[in-house]
Amino acid sequence: MNINTRDSHAPYILACAHDVPETSYTQHEVCDNLGIKDGRIRSIFINSGISKRHLSIKEMAKSEPNAESHGEMLNRHEYSALELGANAINKCLTKIGKTVEDIACICCVTSTGFLVPALSARFCQSLGLSEFCNRIDIVGMGCSAGLNGLDAVKNWSVVNPGKLAIVVCTEICSAAYLEDGTIATSVVNSLFGDGASAAAVVSEPADKILPAGAVRLLDKLSLTESEGIGMMKFDWNDEQHKNSFYLSKDVPYVVGSKVEKVINRLLGERSLSVSDIDHWIVHSGGKKVIDSICINLGLTKNDLRHTRSVLNDFGNLSSGSFLFSLERLQNEKTANKGDLGVLMTMGPGAAIETALVQWAE
Incomplete structure (x- = not known):
């Protein structure tokens, strides 16, 4: 359908990519590992529309589901968020024939751990991004935040045509799990998984050749x-x-x-x-x-x-x-x-x- 495109330099999503932890659990396995025997709670897990979830938890402790301290969970968030996020970014760059040297702006989105310096600075260090790379961090907006991050780099791209921006959403939801046997907590524990996704965004002239599937x-x-x-x-x-x-x-x-x-x-x-x-x-x-x-x-x-x-x-x-x-x-x-x-x-x-x-x- 032809619609009025107000700006010939509107940004495009060139490609997306993701990464998840190697370890995955079925819903039955999660229930068993958490020692959940209550039929009502097990039904929440089993009837969730979820077959399995990838979690950065190598082994679930049956006897001590809350064994990790708050500090240990934050450390796991930092390590896993950087690892999965970096993998998602590199996969995304490979799809469009770019490298980390091409990244001029990075926007990091997370709500499952709080860090200062934030993830963007840590990605600059771990990925070796340019010291002039523009950084944006969106923290605490939850499940809706990915689109807020995309909007932020869209606006940046408009005034920086031709320069590559990356949005990376990296969430280690299992680093925020708490088990107290209640229905409310069980709903949360039955739903969230760990993973990262990245999108490459650029604003270019309309006659520029774009990869197939660019949005x-x-x-x-x-x-x-x-x-x-x-x-x-x-x-x-x-x-x-x-x-x-x-x-x-x-x-x-x-x-x-x-x-x-x-x-x-x-x-x-x-x-x-x-x-x-x-x-x-x-x-x-x-x-x-x-x-x-x-x-x-x-x-x-x-x-x-x-x-x-x-x-x-x-x-x-x-x-x-x-x-x-x-x-x-x-x-x-x-x-x-x-x-x-x-x-x-x-x-x-x-x-x-x-x-x-x-x-x-």
Whole structure:
């Protein structure tokens, strides 16, 4: 579909890539390793739409599921986030024939560990990036943050045409696990996995040759439902001496009730409707969240096939989940030149982030 492209130098996502820990566990294995025998809790794991998750935990201690101290978990986050993130970045660069020397801007997204200096500075050191590399860190925005990171490098790319920017979402969710036997904690422990995803972004003249499957970033729109600010939160647990993540059972309904509003506004600015969108790349937030989005937007299971398959194979990967789905769509090679797509992420706030994209012509 031909739509009005307001800027001939609009940025493009050239390629995506990911990396996950070698160690993976089925949901049954996680339950067994955590010593979960309560049928209600086991059913939360088994009926989650997830077959397995990759975790940076080499061995789960059956007798001591909370054996790691808070400091040890933060150390594991730092080590694993840098390792997986670097691998995802290098895989992404290989796809477009670039090297780390070509990176002029790096945006690091994470919510599963806090570091000062932040990840961007540590990647500069570990990858050997230029001392003049522009750095952006987005910390604490949760599952929606990947699109915020993409928007940040999009804006940077507009004023730095031809220069390569990298977004890397690296989340070690298992470094934020806490086991206390409650239903609320079990929902979190049943859902999240570890992994990193990276995207290469550049703004170039329209006549520049682009790699097959390049995606043009057009519009971005956020919605924040302030009344839902307590529905997803990361708080300190005095009893366990660790941070713990809380996820309300009402999240799918809040997302569902607001998703039509934000999508209609995003598309309406270009006189588009849901039926005009060829591809939906949505955060793998959980089975109920995905079902709620489908119902409220009138989408089919096929529309969100990559979202569901990423959830099945990896669990909820927080900020980088949607890039896993976009990578699968690009690998599938079913998108045609000029096709329109919507990227969507959801997270604490309560926030829904959306973007309109178009496959390069």
